[in-house]
Amino acid sequence: MAMRQIYxxxxxxxxxxxxxxxxxxxxxxxxPTAFSVLSLLDVTEGLRQVELATRLLIATSTMTRLIDRLxxxxxxxxxxxPTDRRALRVVITAAGSAQxxxxxxxxxxxxxQRLGVLSEAEQQHLSALLEKVRRSLRAExxxxxxxxxxxxxxxxxxVLTQE
Numbered sequence: 001m002a003m004r005q006i007y008x009x010x011x012x013x014x015x016x017x018x019x020x021x022x023x024x025x026x027x028x029x030x031x032p033t034a035f036s037v038l039s040l041l042d043v044t045e046g047l048r049q050v051e052l053a054t055r056l057l058i059a060t061s062t063m064t065r066l067i068d069r070l071x072x073x074x075x076x077x078x079x080x081x082p083t084d085r086r087a088l089r090v091v092i093t094a095a096g097s098a099q100x101x102x103x104x105x106x107x108x109x110x111x112x113q114r115l116g117v118l119s120e121a122e123q124q125h126l127s128a129l130l131e132k133v134r135r136s137l138r139a140e141x142x143x144x145x146x147x148x149x150x151x152x153x154x155x156x157x158x159v160l161t162q163e
Contacts, residue, residue, distance in 0.1 A: 007136055008079070024110045028103040029073065033058065033066060037106040041076060048081065068140075075099055077112035092144075 021032040030038070036056055046053075053063035067090055070076035077097030081087040092100070117122060119160065 020110065021107075021115070024107055025103055028099055028101055028106075030099070034070060034075075035100070037063075037066060037070065037090075037101060038075060038096055039104065041090060041092035042097055042100050046079065046089035048087055048089055052090065070096070 018032060022033075024047050025032060025035050028035075033056065037052055049067055050060055052058075052067075053060045056063075058066075067076060067078065070090075071078065074091050074093055076092055078088040080091055081089045099158065120127065130131060
C-alpha cells in the first residue's frame with residue numbers, strides 16, 4: 001500500500017471522528033476542544049492558559065477565547081497562580097466537573113462502540129502503530145522552534161504558528 005493511501009485513510013478517519021465527536025458532545029454544549037480542555041482541568045489543580053494551549057497544540061489566542069467562553073458558561077474560572085502572582089491558572093468549576101463527567105460517560109461509550117469493530121489484538125496492534133507515528137510527529141514538531149501547524153476542523157481551520 002502506498003504511503004499516500006495510508007495518509008489519506010488516516011485523514012479520512014480523523015475527519016469522521018471529529019464530526020462524530022461534535023455530535024456526541026453537542027448535547028452537553030461542548031466542542032471537542034472544550035471537552036479536551038475540561039478533561040485536562042478535571043484531573044489537575046488547574047493549568048496556565050499557555051500550558052493548555054501547548055498540550056492541545058492550539059494557538060494561545062484561540063485558547064484565550066475558549067477559556068473566555070468556558071468562564072462565561074460557568075464551567076471554568078481563572079484564578080491567581082499561587083507560584084507566580086503575575087500569572088493566572090484556569091481551574092474547572094463544580095458545574096464544569098459535573099458537565100465533563102456526564103459528557104465523558106457518553107463519549108467513552110461512543111469510543112467503545114466505534115472501535116469495538118476491532119478485536120483486542122487488533123486494537124493493541126493499531127495502538128502501537130499509531131503511538132509510533134505520534135512519537136515521530138511529536139519529535140519533529142519539537143525539533144522546529146516555531147513550527148507551522150495545519151489543524152483542520154471547525155475550531156482549528158486557520159494555519160497556526162505555535163506560540
